[in-house]
Structure formats: C-alpha cells, structure tokens
Amino acid sequence: MRGAWLLVCAALLRGPAALGAQDETYLAELVGKSRQLRLAGRVEWHKLVHYLPNLVLPGVHSLVDSPNFFNAADGETNPQSELEATLASFFSDLSETGERQNPQCAFIARRAWLDEQLGFDPKRMPQQPCTRFRQWREALDPAGLTLILASAYLDSPSSMYGHTLVRVDARDQDDRTRLLAYTISFAANTDEKNGLAFAVNGLFGGYPGTFSILPYYIKVREYSDLENRDIWEYELALTPEETDRVLRHAWELGQTYFQYFFFDENCSYQLLALLQVARPEMDLVGPFRWWALPTDTVRVIAEEPGLVRRTVYRPANATLIRRRLSLLSGEERALARGLSLGRVPEEDAALAALPAERAAAVLEASHDYLMYRRALGKKDVPDADALARRLLVARSRLDVPPQTPEVAPPGVRPEQGHGTARAGAGAGRRDGVNFQELRLRATYHAIMDPEEGYARGGQIEFFDSAFRRYESGSIRLESLTPIDIVSLSPRDDFFQSWSWKIAAGWTRARAADGSEPLVASVDGGGGAAWAMGGHRLFYAFLDGSARVNHHLDEGYALGAGASAGALLDWGPRWRAHTYARGLRYFLGQQDTPWSWGLEQRFTLDRDVALRLDLGRNREMGRTFNAGSASVLFYF
Amino acid sequence: MKKLITMMSVAAMFPMAALAAGENNVGGCGWGSKLFDGESGLAPQIFAATSNGLYGTNTFGMTSGTSGCTQDGTVRSNWKTAMFIDGNKEKLARDMSTGGGEALDSLAHLLGVEAQDRAAFNRLAKDNMARIFPSDTVSTRQVVVALREVLSSDARLGRYIVAL
Numbered sequence: 001m002r003g004a005w006l007l008v009c010a011a012l013l014r015g016p017a018a019l020g021a022q023d024e025t026y027l028a029e030l031v032g033k034s035r036q037l038r039l040a041g042r043v044e045w046h047k048l049v050h051y052l053p054n055l056v057l058p059g060v061h062s063l064v065d066s067p068n069f070f071n072a073a074d075g076e077t078n079p080q081s082e083l084e085a086t087l088a089s090f091f092s093d094l095s096e097t098g099e100r101q102n103p104q105c106a107f108i109a110r111r112a113w114l115d116e117q118l119g120f121d122p123k124r125m126p127q128q129p130c131t132r133f134r135q136w137r138e139a140l141d142p143a144g145l146t147l148i149l150a151s152a153y154l155d156s157p158s159s160m161y162g163h164t165l166v167r168v169d170a171r172d173q174d175d176r177t178r179l180l181a182y183t184i185s186f187a188a189n190t191d192e193k194n195g196l197a198f199a200v201n202g203l204f205g206g207y208p209g210t211f212s213i214l215p216y217y218i219k220v221r222e223y224s225d226l227e228n229r230d231i232w233e234y235e236l237a238l239t240p241e242e243t244d245r246v247l248r249h250a251w252e253l254g255q256t257y258f259q260y261f262f263f264d265e266n267c268s269y270q271l272l273a274l275l276q277v278a279r280p281e282m283d284l285v286g287p288f289r290w291w292a293l294p295t296d297t298v299r300v301i302a303e304e305p306g307l308v309r310r311t312v313y314r315p316a317n318a319t320l321i322r323r324r325l326s327l328l329s330g331e332e333r334a335l336a337r338g339l340s341l342g343r344v345p346e347e348d349a350a351l352a353a354l355p356a357e358r359a360a361a362v363l364e365a366s367h368d369y370l371m372y373r374r375a376l377g378k379k380d381v382p383d384a385d386a387l388a389r390r391l392l393v394a395r396s397r398l399d400v401p402p403q404t405p406e407v408a409p410p411g412v413r414p415e416q417g418h419g420t421a422r423a424g425a426g427a428g429r430r431d432g433v434n435f436q437e438l439r440l441r442a443t444y445h446a447i448m449d450p451e452e453g454y455a456r457g458g459q460i461e462f463f464d465s466a467f468r469r470y471e472s473g474s475i476r477l478e479s480l481t482p483i484d485i486v487s488l489s490p491r492d493d494f495f496q497s498w499s500w501k502i503a504a505g506w507t508r509a510r511a512a513d514g515s516e517p518l519v520a521s522v523d524g525g526g527g528a529a530w531a532m533g534g535h536r537l538f539y540a541f542l543d544g545s546a547r548v549n550h551h552l553d554e555g556y557a558l559g560a561g562a563s564a565g566a567l568l569d570w571g572p573r574w575r576a577h578t579y580a581r582g583l584r585y586f587l588g589q590q591d592t593p594w595s596w597g598l599e600q601r602f603t604l605d606r607d608v609a610l611r612l613d614l615g616r617n618r619e620m621g622r623t624f625n626a627g628s629a630s631v632l633f634y635f
Numbered sequence: 636m637k638k639l640i641t642m643m644s645v646a647a648m649f650p651m652a653a654l655a656a657g658e659n660n661v662g663g664c665g666w667g668s669k670l671f672d673g674e675s676g677l678a679p680q681i682f683a684a685t686s687n688g689l690y691g692t693n694t695f696g697m698t699s700g701t702s703g704c705t706q707d708g709t710v711r712s713n714w715k716t717a718m719f720i721d722g723n724k725e726k727l728a729r730d731m732s733t734g735g736g737e738a739l740d741s742l743a744h745l746l747g748v749e750a751q752d753r754a755a756f757n758r759l760a761k762d763n764m765a766r767i768f769p770s771d772t773v774s775t776r777q778v779v780v781a782l783r784e785v786l787s788s789d790a791r792l793g794r795y796i797v798a799l
Binding site: 098132135136140172173176177178179180182212213214215217218221254360364367368371383385388389392393395396401402 | 707708709710712718723729735761768770771
C-alpha cells in the first residue's frame with residue numbers, strides 16, 4: 001500500500017523535460033568540470049547516494065531501494081551517470097506543489113554539495129526557492145543534533161538491543177524544554193502488531209524502512225513512560241554547517257525507502273549513514289558490514305574524536321519510581337502502596353500526620369506507581385484514572401516543591417560495556433576425560449558476562465557455539481545455540497514481573513547406547529526472581545524441554561522440571577552463580593537428568609574475563625563431575 | 636464577564652473543526668491515540684511489537700498533510716500548544732500538582748512565559764490544578780479553555796493567553 005504511493009511519487013519526479021540549447025551548453029560545462037574534479041569518485045558523493053563497495057564483484061551499489069532516489073536509470077550502481085543525471089535534473093523548471101518537488105529541492109543535499117564544488121551560476125541555472133524544505137527547516141530551527149539511545153527492552157524481541165534516533169535541538173530550547181524538540185528516526189514502515197511476525201519479517205527485509213519525524217515528547221512517552229527504558233542522550237559537537245548537511249540529507253531521505261533488515265541495514269545503521277554526511281572524513285558505517293547493534297553504533301559515535309560534547313541520562317519511569325520508593329520509610333512505602341491501589345483514601349489520618357514533604361513524596365510515588373501499573377495494563381484498580389486525579393489533587397494541596405529525587409546515572413554507559421561478540425578458550429575435565437574447548441558467540445550479552453553497561457538480569461545470546469577436543473578422540477561440536485534469552489525481573493511489594501527464559505539449538509546429550517549425539521533441543525521456563533540488595537539475586541523456574549534425535553528412544557524426548565539458583569556479586573568484577581536443576585523426560589526417551597554446580601566469573605579488564613565452572617551431573621543413570629577454566633575475550 | 640471570556644477564548648482557539656472531529660486525539664500526524672493503548676498479560680508483554688516500528692510513520696518529504704501537521708511532518712505553529720497538551724495531559728496534570736517539571740516548563744515555553752514569571756506561572760498552575768483538570772476524562776479542548784480562564788483571572792499572567 002505504502003509502496004504504491006512511493007512509486008507514484010517516483011513517476012512524478014522522473015522524466016526530465018528536454019533542455020534548451022543554452023541549458024545544454026551549461027550542463028556540458030558542469031559535467032566536464034565534474035569529470036575533471038572526479039567528483040563521482042569522492043567520498044561525499046558516495047555517502048550522499050549511499051554507495052557501498054560490492055561484496056565480490058568490483059564496483060558499488062546503493063543501499064537505497066526506492067527508484068525515485070536515482071536520476072539515472074543505472075544510478076543505483078553507477079556513481080558517474082547518477083551525478084551527471086542529477087546535474088541535468090537541476091535544470092528542471094518543475095514548480096513545487098504539495099505533491100511534488102523540483103529535483104533541486106528533492107535532492108537538496110546533493111545540490112548544496114555540487115554547488116560547493118562546481119559553483120553553480122544562478123543566471124545560467126535558476127535556483128529553486130524550495131519553500132517546503134525552507135519551512136521544514138524553520139520549524140526545526142536547528143541548533144545542533146543529539147543521538148538518542150533507548151536502552152534494551154528485553155520483553156520485546158524486536159527491541160531487545162535498544163533503539164537509536166536523532167534529536168534536532170532547536171535554538172530556543174534548553175535542557176528543561178527538550179521535550180519540544182523533533183526527532184528523526186528510521187523504522188520499518190508497517191502496522192504489524194504481532195512482535196513475532198515483525199521480528200521474522202524484519203530479519204529478511206520484508207518491510208520498507210523509512211525515515212520519519214516526531215516530537216521528542218512522543219518518543220519519551222513511548223520509551224520512558226510506557227516501556228520503561230532508560231534513555232541516553234549524546235549531544236554531538238557539530239558546527240551549524242555540519243548540522244545543516246545532515247538535515248539537508250535527512251530531507252532527501254524522507255522520500256525514500258530502504259529494505260529494513262534487523263541485523264545490518266537497521267535503524268542504527270541508517271542513522272549512522274545519515275550522520276556521517278556531517279563531515280567528509282567521518283566514516284561511521286565502515287565498521288558495520290554485518291552487525292549494527294544500537295550500542296555498537298553509539299560506540300562508534302563515542303569513539304569518533306571530539307564528536308560527543310556531553311551525555312545526559314534520562315531515567316525511565318520505573319527507574320524513577322524505584323528511586324522514590326527507596327527514599328521512603330517502611331510505613332510510608334506501605335501507605336504509598338495502599339494509596340495507589342485505592343485501599344487507603346487520600347484523607348487517611350496517617351498521611352495527614354506526615355510532614356508536608358513526606359506526604360508529598362508518598363503521594364507522588366503512589367501516583368507514579370498507579371500510572372506505571374496502568375501502562376502495563378493492570379486492571380485490578382477500579383477506575384484508575386479517577387484515582388490518579390484524586391491523588392494529584394491531594395498532592396496539589398500540599399504547599400511544598402516537587403519531591404522528584406535525583407537519579408544518579410549508572411557509572412558505566414551502554415557504549416562503555418563489554419564488546420558484544422565473544423571468544424573463549426579453556427580446558428577442563430568431564431566424567432574423567434580431559435578436554436580443550438573453544439567458544440564463539442556472535443552477540444550480545446549473557447548473565448555471567450561483566451554486567452556494567454547492560455541491563456541487570458537480562459541475557460540475549462545469538463549463535464553461541466562450543467567446540468571440544470577430548471583426549472580420547474577428535475574435535476567435535478559440543479553445542480550450537482542460535483538463540484538463548486533469559487529475563488530475570490526481581491519481584492517485590494511494588495514490582496511483580498514474571499521471569500522467563502527460552503533457548504533453542506543443538507547440544508550433546510547421552511543416549512541409552514552410551515553415545516553422545518548432538519540433539520536438537522528447545523528449552524524454556526517461567527518463574528520468578530527476587531533481589532536482596534543490589535548484589536544478590538535469587539530465581540526459581542518451572543522448566544519444559546523438548547529434544548529430537550534418532551538416537552533417542554522413539555526419536556524424541558519431552559520433559560518438565562524445575563530449576564533454581566542464586567547470582568552473588570562480590571564487587572563489580574566477581575560474580576558467582578550457583579544452581580540446581582532437575583528434569584523428568586516422561587515422553588519418548590525416558591530419563592531423569594539433574595545437575596547442580598557453581599559458575600564463577602572474574603573480570604580482568606572491560607573485554608577480558610576468567611570463568612571457572614564446576615558441576616555434578618546425572619544423565620541416563622550415570623553420575624559424573626565436570627569442571628573447566630577458561631578465558632573470555634569480548635570484541 | 637467570565638462567561639464572555641470563555642466564549643471568546645473558545646472562538647479564538649486553534650482550528651476548531653479539526654479538533655472537534657477527534658476530541659481527544661491529535662490524529663492524522665501518525666501518532667495519537669495509539670500511544671494510550673495498554674496491553675496486558677505476559678504474552679503481549681513478550682510478543683507485542685515494539686513501538687520502534689509502530690508509531691514512526693510520520694514520514695516527511697512526502698504527501699501526508701493532515702490537520703495539525705504540515706505535509707512534511709512538523710506541527711503547524713498554531714497547533715503546537717494544543718498538540719503538546721494533547722500528547723502530555725497526564726504529565727501536565729502531574730507537573731501541575733507539584734508545581735514543577737519538564738512538561739510544565741515546556742508548556743510555559745510554548746506560551747512564551749518569561750523567566751521572571753515562571754515561578755508565578757507554576758504556582759498558579761498548582762493552585763488551580765483541580766480546575767484545569769476537572770475530571771479524569773477531560774478533553775484537550777477543556778484543558779485549553781480552563782487554562783485560559785485561569786490565566787485570564789491573573790493580573791500578571793493574563794497576557795500569556797495569546798499563545799493559547
């Protein structure tokens with residue numbers, strides 16, 4: 001549907017009218033000069049048309065997928081002919097309407113750059129006023145740009161990595177009024193509501209990706225208030241001209257579409273491609289051929305010398321509520337909870353007895369918690385909206401300033417955490433046999449990895465694999481796990497999320513004949529977690545497991561069981577994880593395996609860690625010990 | 636007198652027809668009521684598509700002009716305040732109840748409230764929070780009308796109704 005109107009627009013923009021003789025002469029001059037200067041080979045041009053070198057064949061191709069982005073028929077792969085056709089299109093006398101633009105305006109960044117290089121003569125090539133662009137720019141009133149990172153949101157597969165966008169900071173705004181700024185973001189253009197379908201289609205480029213513009217307050221509401229994701233703001237140190245270069249190019253991209261791929265041509269990649277036009281020498285997309293995770297793209301921005309002026313942390317609603325609650329006494333906490341659930345009236349004597357500041361803090365916390373629960377869709381409070389208003393009216397009657405606490409930003413920002421790919425080497429002994437092991441993980445973070453910069457209790461691993469060489473035999477694939485996700489959300493009197501986990505892949509398992517085939521398996525579970533202070537986390541799960549392999553009796557095994565464990569931290573470097581799990585495979589191959597053990601990680605450096613794992617296991621009636629030590633590198 | 640001011644204020648407000656059509660919804664600009672949909676339960680929590688891909692449909696440089704927005708995605712200047720109030724009602728009510736906060740600061744900025752009047756503006760908003768938000772189902776139009784009334788009744792701040 002959306003594709004249709006894009007094509008209509010393409011048709012309107014195409015078809016340059018025949019040029020007059022004078023125009024032909026001037027065009028020939030410009031083309032001659034552009035060839036002499038070799039403009040089509042310049043990095044600025046390649047950035048503006050989004051050319052990338054071909055993977056195998058010589059030459060380049062553009063990542064843009066909409067035909068209206070090219071003036072030449074072979075513009076997608078031919079920078080020279082695209083440049084010349086663009087110059088020719090600038091002679092168009094097409095006047096601007098609500099439905100179409102003159103090529104000079106539709107390609108306003110190209111015009112600005114080519115004008116800089118070639119010095120267009122306005123007498124020989126009339127300059128178009130480009131009123132729509134001018135009005136758009138006036139509305140944005142740009143003073144600078146800020147990269148926005150909405151941190152990971154584990155409970156939704158399509159945004160587990162976080163999300164990035166660019167905020168256009170207006171001249172008349174300050175830190176207190178940033179809500180009014182506009183943001184430019186790149187997203188898959190779809191009305192798909194099903195996250196799973198969204199994820200699958202997104203993987204294979206099934207949606208057109210487009211740039212769009214929205215007020216920042218909409219985005220803050222979405223990320224901070226509804227999804228409870230902390231936001232990081234990276235203010236960029238760009239000159240006014242550099243800022244304008246980016247905005248002119250954003251305007252060009254506003255009319256195009258790209259195929260949206262989660263893993264490379266995703267939102268973060270496209271934003272980098274947009275931002276890098278600010279400075280000719282800046283190559284931001286270079287490092288990303290296959291992976292472009294939001295935190296990795298922020299890393300590139302942060303490592304570009306002198307590009308980030310300062311960072312601002314904007315805690316999510318839930319983060320702020322936790323902070324508020326931590327400042328209440330036990331009695332005040334109970335009062336806040338009672339108020340927010342409608343069980344304690346606002347005229348309550350205990351509340352009235354509190355000093356005004358404390359009563360205000362209780363009322364503010366109870367209101368925010370009520371709204372938090374409403375955003376989660378909890379419906380156990382009758383008429384939550386009316387209650388929210390009553391709490392606010394009660395708060396407004398207290399003559400004290402806002403009791404909003406400061407939330408200290410985490411000491412380590414997301415882009416300062418460990419690298420997302422991981423390699424490990426180690427040695428160990430299993431059931432009396434020594435082995436050496438190599439591990440490789442494509443991305444992103446495991447619960448036992450160094451936690452700084454990542455969400456506590458969250459694990460997302462893609463394509464983890466382990467190879468082992470046992471002293472008794474040859475090298476074998478020990479496990480291959482395309483996906484392994486764990487979400488541990490601590491529960492308390494205010495926050496009651498469930499914890500869950502899911503993993504799918506291939507792993508070695510003992511069969512009845514004593515062999516250890518690679519069985520396909522899917523494991524999952526649901527449960528709960530509890531925190532004690534900031535350094536102890538306990539969990540308990542009910543688990544399910546399915547396995548398929550022809551070595552198994554009837555070729556499969558289906559089981560259920562339980563697991564529990566504790567994560568214990570001694571400082572930021574040392575984490576221990578002790579666990580016990582048991583399963584009963586009752587369909588197909590019968591077995592009752594269990595295991596318990598202790599895993600430890602010690603961080604040596606941001607990107608280097610040691611692991612020591614010890615465990616006792618039972619499989620197919622045989623009980624054995626296993627232990628290994630390894631060193632892990634993140635990159 | 637008060638009644639007259641109310642009537643005048645209603646008449647002088649932003650494009651009425653468009654707002655009346657979708658009382659509580661900025662609509663048309665690609666965002667709006669969608670934001671207020673709550674989803675419940677564990678399954679939606681896990682499988683709901685993130686809004687990363689859902690609300691970002693306000694393409695610019697394309698023909699998608701609607702009431703409150705220009706065809707290129709920015710908010711028309713005479714709609715700015717109304718749009719902001721519409722998208723931030725809960726936050727504004729909250730900020731007004733405490734007499735401070737970034738939503739209230741942003742509203743003051745949109746109304747052009749000068750630095751020396753900010754404290755008085757915040758105080759007035761706090762004292763009249765219950766009047767500006769008379770119910771939990773208040774429409775954006777009602778908030779705007781009430782805010783005009785409250786501002787008009789204040790000798791010092793009355794002049795800021797011009798931008799409302």
